[in-house]
Amino acid sequence: MNEVPAVSVQEMQRLLSAELSxxxxxxxxxxxxxxxxxxxxxxxxxxxxPTLVPRTQIAFAVMIAIGLSWVAYAVWxxxxxRVLLAGHRVLSARMAVVFSALFVIGFVAIGLSDHEQRAxxxxxGLGVFMLAAAVGLLIRARRQFARLLERRRVxxxxxxxxx
Numbered sequence: 001m002n003e004v005p006a007v008s009v010q011e012m013q014r015l016l017s018a019e020l021s022x023x024x025x026x027x028x029x030x031x032x033x034x035x036x037x038x039x040x041x042x043x044x045x046x047x048x049x050p051t052l053v054p055r056t057q058i059a060f061a062v063m064i065a066i067g068l069s070w071v072a073y074a075v076w077x078x079x080x081x082r083v084l085l086a087g088h089r090v091l092s093a094r095m096a097v098v099f100s101a102l103f104v105i106g107f108v109a110i111g112l113s114d115h116e117q118r119a120x121x122x123x124x125g126l127g128v129f130m131l132a133a134a135v136g137l138l139i140r141a142r143r144q145f146a147r148l149l150e151r152r153r154v155x156x157x158x159x160x161x162x163x
Contacts, residue, residue, distance in 0.1 A: 039067030
């Protein structure tokens with residue numbers, strides 16, 4: 001088992017009360033703005049093109065749902081304003097896995113429905129790389145979260161002995 005470095009009660013309280021760093025806030029604000037902009041552009045295209053084929057309408061609806069999910073995630077992180085101790089990373093990695101899997105499944109379905117769609121299989125192949133990266137990020141986030149939970153457990157035991 002990994003050794004947990006000793007941390008004073010005051011240091012632990014400082015860590016728990018810390019706000020998101022400026023760099024993190026800027027990153028989540030950028031995510032919020034980019035996801036919102038993408039969602040607005042896709043929704044505008046969908047609303048201004050009433051004669052789209054059903055497959056395209058479904059794709060636009062899925063892209064809007066994904067964009068709104070990232071907007072909600074960024075708003076949630078920014079509204080909390082506190083260091084989230086890796087829980088947010090697990091959540092965003094799960095979202096990335098789900099959305100990448102949808103991408104792959106969607107393009108495989110398009111490729112299978114129309115055998116002349118070699119580009120769909122190419123896109124699905126590239127999506128597999130996105131999915132692999134997302135799974136890797138999820139594994140990493142879960143490990144970091146588990147390490148932090150273990151550290152918290154050890155600190156709680158130490159604090160319990162001090163009382």
